[in-house]
Amino acid sequence: RCHRYQCQLPAAGCERGKELERSRRRFGARGTAGAAAMPPKVPARSPQSQIGPAVKPVQSRIPKSISRKRDEDASTEVGEGADEWTLSKTLLKPPDQLELTEAELKEEVTRILTANNPHAPQNIVRYSFKERAYKPISFVDQLAIHFSLDGNLLLRDSDEGRRQSARIGLEPDLAPVASTVIEVEETEVKEEGSKEDIPAASAEEAAEGEEPPSHSMKEQKLTNQFNFCERASQTFNNPVRERACQMEPPPRATFSATANQWEIYDAYVEELHKLEKSKEKEKQKPLVAKKEDKLRGRKLTSLESQSDDVTKVTKAAKIVERMVNQNTFDDIAQDFKYFEDPADEYRDQEGTLLPLWKFQYDKAKRLAVTAICWNPKYKDLFAVGHGSYDFMKQSRGMLLLYTMKNPSFPEYIFSSESGIMCLDIHNDHPYLLVVGYYDGNVAIYNLKKSHSQPGYKSSAKSGKHTDPVWQVKWQKDDLDNNLNFFSISSDGRIVSWTLVKNELVHSDVIRLSVEGTTLEGPEGLQLQTIGCGTSFDFHKKIDSLFLIGTEEGKIYKCSKSYSSQFLDTFDAHHMAVDAVSWNPYHMKVFISCSSDWTVKIWDHTIKTPMFIFDLNSAVGDVAWAPYSSTIFAAVTTDGKAHVFDLSINKYEAICSQPVVAKKKNKITHVQFNPIYPIIIIGDDRGHVTCLKLSPNLRKMPKEKKGQEIQKGPEVEIAKLDKLLNLVREPANKPAK
Amino acid sequence: FRPCPIATVARRESRSHAGDSSCASLAMAEVEETLKRIQAHKGVIGTIVVNAEGIPIRTTLDNSTTVQYAGLLHQLTMKARSTVRDIDPQNDLTFLRIRSKKHEIMVAPDKEYLLIVIQNPCE
Numbered sequence: 001r002c003h004r005y006q007c008q009l010p011a012a013g014c015e016r017g018k019e020l021e022r023s024r025r026r027f028g029a030r031g032t033a034g035a036a037a038m039p040p041k042v043p044a045r046s047p048q049s050q051i052g053p054a055v056k057p058v059q060s061r062i063p064k065s066i067s068r069k070r071d072e073d074a075s076t077e078v079g080e081g082a083d084e085w086t087l088s089k090t091l092l093k094p095p096d097q098l099e100l101t102e103a104e105l106k107e108e109v110t111r112i113l114t115a116n117n118p119h120a121p122q123n124i125v126r127y128s129f130k131e132r133a134y135k136p137i138s139f140v141d142q143l144a145i146h147f148s149l150d151g152n153l154l155l156r157d158s159d160e161g162r163r164q165s166a167r168i169g170l171e172p173d174l175a176p177v178a179s180t181v182i183e184v185e186e187t188e189v190k191e192e193g194s195k196e197d198i199p200a201a202s203a204e205e206a207a208e209g210e211e212p213p214s215h216s217m218k219e220q221k222l223t224n225q226f227n228f229c230e231r232a233s234q235t236f237n238n239p240v241r242e243r244a245c246q247m248e249p250p251p252r253a254t255f256s257a258t259a260n261q262w263e264i265y266d267a268y269v270e271e272l273h274k275l276e277k278s279k280e281k282e283k284q285k286p287l288v289a290k291k292e293d294k295l296r297g298r299k300l301t302s303l304e305s306q307s308d309d310v311t312k313v314t315k316a317a318k319i320v321e322r323m324v325n326q327n328t329f330d331d332i333a334q335d336f337k338y339f340e341d342p343a344d345e346y347r348d349q350e351g352t353l354l355p356l357w358k359f360q361y362d363k364a365k366r367l368a369v370t371a372i373c374w375n376p377k378y379k380d381l382f383a384v385g386h387g388s389y390d391f392m393k394q395s396r397g398m399l400l401l402y403t404m405k406n407p408s409f410p411e412y413i414f415s416s417e418s419g420i421m422c423l424d425i426h427n428d429h430p431y432l433l434v435v436g437y438y439d440g441n442v443a444i445y446n447l448k449k450s451h452s453q454p455g456y457k458s459s460a461k462s463g464k465h466t467d468p469v470w471q472v473k474w475q476k477d478d479l480d481n482n483l484n485f486f487s488i489s490s491d492g493r494i495v496s497w498t499l500v501k502n503e504l505v506h507s508d509v510i511r512l513s514v515e516g517t518t519l520e521g522p523e524g525l526q527l528q529t530i531g532c533g534t535s536f537d538f539h540k541k542i543d544s545l546f547l548i549g550t551e552e553g554k555i556y557k558c559s560k561s562y563s564s565q566f567l568d569t570f571d572a573h574h575m576a577v578d579a580v581s582w583n584p585y586h587m588k589v590f591i592s593c594s595s596d597w598t599v600k601i602w603d604h605t606i607k608t609p610m611f612i613f614d615l616n617s618a619v620g621d622v623a624w625a626p627y628s629s630t631i632f633a634a635v636t637t638d639g640k641a642h643v644f645d646l647s648i649n650k651y652e653a654i655c656s657q658p659v660v661a662k663k664k665n666k667i668t669h670v671q672f673n674p675i676y677p678i679i680i681i682g683d684d685r686g687h688v689t690c691l692k693l694s695p696n697l698r699k700m701p702k703e704k705k706g707q708e709i710q711k712g713p714e715v716e717i718a719k720l721d722k723l724l725n726l727v728r729e730p731a732n733k734p735a736k
Numbered sequence: 737f738r739p740c741p742i743a744t745v746a747r748r749e750s751r752s753h754a755g756d757s758s759c760a761s762l763a764m765a766e767v768e769e770t771l772k773r774i775q776a777h778k779g780v781i782g783t784i785v786v787n788a789e790g791i792p793i794r795t796t797l798d799n800s801t802t803v804q805y806a807g808l809l810h811q812l813t814m815k816a817r818s819t820v821r822d823i824d825p826q827n828d829l830t831f832l833r834i835r836s837k838k839h840e841i842m843v844a845p846d847k848e849y850l851l852i853v854i855q856n857p858c859e
Contacts, residue, residue: 260818261822261825262821262825264825265821311763312846312847312848313851315844316844316846316849316850317767317771319830320842321770321777323844323853324853327840328777328778328779330857408773409773
């Protein structure tokens with residue numbers, strides 16, 4: 001072959017083949033980069049591939065010569081690309097390529113453009129019966145249809161066109177025979193069935209006659225004029241009645257809720273409560289008393305639900321009241337919490353008392369504060385007893401409980417007919433208060449109950465005192481788990497009261513008697529003068545040991561086990577002993593104060609006091625500080641408060657400060673708060689003042705360098721011991 | 737511990753129904769008194785009691801102000817409570833204080849009610 005792709009000419013017989021040869025020679029196998037005029041082989045070849053090998057190249061190639069030339073002229077790039085592609089492979093001559101001589105290759109071939117269809121056969125022959133031979137057809141149709149599409153337009157005059165227009169209802173232009181025949185057929189079809197032949201024939205005629213007009217009314221039904229009758233039937237239409245029924249729409253309520261974590265939690269908690277309640281109900285069925293409670297409880301709840309809405313705001317109101325107070329007394333609250341007097345650094349050893357809140361109640365204005373006590377559980381709650389020390393002016397009494405969170409109004413208010421002289425709050429049951437009255441009665445108040453009256457009260461029958469009760473103190477529950485407390489009174493009796501089955505049962509523990517004085521009574525009887533007890537205190541550790549202070553100025557050390565005898569006697573004061581108190585840390589030390597202007601500190605093994613302090617005024621009360629074994633506070637009737645720290649100054653107070661406003665105001669009691677550095681002071685006007693201790697008054701033993709800080713009561717004991725040892729040797733005589 | 741409000745009952749053992757209702761009425765009196773005290777306190781401008789739907793049931797301010805405060809603070813309190821409880825479902829909102837330049841609004845939510853107090857804290 002000439003060149004690779006199916007060239008029919010012998011090799012080098014066509015121009016292209018020549019060119020290729022040339023380029024091959026020039027560039028070797030790589031070749032045709034320079035052969036610019038190379039036409040693409042593939043498109044040129046394809047039409048020729050269909051041509052049979054017997055066809056002469058001239059004829060066959062003529063119609064396509066245009067395209068070829070176009071290819072040759074047009075593009076070098078395309079050709080190049082194709083050639084590149086083709087010539088990247090080595091030129092392979094097919095084994096059956098026609099081998100041509102040079103001369104043959106150089107032969108010129110002309111091409112002529114004609115309008116012949118190359119696909120049209122050129123030698124169609126037909127069998128001619130006349131001549132009994134095949135004869136070629138002279139004329140071969142050269143029409144080549146490239147594309148045909150049938151449209152859908154009809155000539156209006158054509159058969160189909162007329163038919164369609166008639167169907168639509170247009171006027172026919174002509175009525176050719178064929179259409180007439182068709183129409184007759186149609187009319188026959190329409191009248192089939194009930195027609196006879198004669199009428200059919202006549203109908204035919206009539207139909208023929210009527211042909212043109214019937215044609216126009218073709219759609220209308222053609223009826224027989226003679227005996228056609230129209231028949232139709234219609235059923236009876238039942239009257240329609242509408243019947244409906246509408247109910248009241250079910251009541252609707254819009255419900256919306258959120259499913260939060262806490263909603264789910266609440267639901268679970270409620271479920272739990274319900275389960276527990278049902279379990280409790282099962283358990284409580286046999287108990288009758290509980291049933292009553294439940295009944296009462298149920299009735300209460302029903303009543304409560306009827307009651308006004310406002311009661312439900314109780315708790316919120318309480319909180320808000322405290323908040324409002326906090327705002328009003330904001331600076332005081334801040335001081336209480338955070339203020340530490342910086343001036344104490346410069347003040348050497350002295351300290352000050354910073355006044356904080358002042359508690360007062362309208363109805364208790366005339367009454368003196370006769371007792372104050374901090375609640376052991378709620379450190380901000382304290383109880384104040386009101387009464388009167390004046391023998392002539394005895395009136396009613398009040399018991400108020402205040403909290404530091406609400407300085408303007410007491411939390412609990414109880415009033416009584418007789419003045420309250422002393423009170424104590426139970427350590428384990430912080431809702432139980434025991435109170436001693438001026439008329440000699442004692443009573444227990446229960447804060448959990450809603451009475452304004454005490455729960456239990458003694459009476460003349462049950463052994464009340466005949467003189468004012470000066471001090472009461474709770475004791476540990478006895479062996480039967482009954483509550484019990486002690487009381488002391490000027491009638492000389494120390495009575496132990498026990499709450500047995502809702503009744504107060506008393507038992508005299510000790511009868512005080514003034515030693516050495518016996519009176520001659522009638523008939524020569526020796527009457528013992530009864531001493532008057534004014535205060536007592538129980539030992540912190542040794543339960544049975546306690547001290548009694550008397551009006552005569554003596555202090556007796558007694559034990560619960562020995563009722564008739566005293567363990568020891570101390571000639572303490574010249575006047576009534578107002579208060580005795582054991583040291584919270586040291587087991588042997590106690591303090592006493594009296595209206596003879598002195599405060600004395602004792603070791604109970606030694607008959608003489610360790611320390612004596614003269615305060616220039618009758619001392620109303622004295623109290624040890626709970627955080628140190630050497631600090632105590634004393635209050636005097638001239639309105640001053642004195643704070644002493646024995647480790648700092650053994651002879652003088654480190655703070656002496658007038659605390660109440662008016663001079664005539666006597667301070668009656670003082671108490672340290674168990675945890676906060678504050679003290680409360682009650683005066684005889686019915687006011688309770690709260691003061692903060694400055695840092696100098698709260699000094700802890702300094703740790704030596706290198707040693708760790710020792711905490712705990714042992715340190716305090718050691719501290720006091722050290723002091724006592726200092727004092728003990730020389731101090732057989734009072735250090736005045 | 738928070739005991740029931742004080743009630744004068746003759747004897748402890750015998751508690752009649754009359755006693756119960758008097759207890760309730762005394763409770764009401766106690767709360768009324770507390771609210772009066774709050775209102776009379778220094779610097780308090782007004783108090784509003786709002787029920788669970790945000791409708792004020794008791795107020796010492798004028799109507800429009802009350803309605804405004806009630807609506808807004810009710811939503812805020814619900815949101816605050818939801819926040820607190822979302823963080824820890826065992827926790828609950830005790831109170832809410834909003835201190836502004838002019839005064840302080842204190843809200844104490846209860847189970848069904850809301851107590852709002854507006855106070856001008858004395859500086």
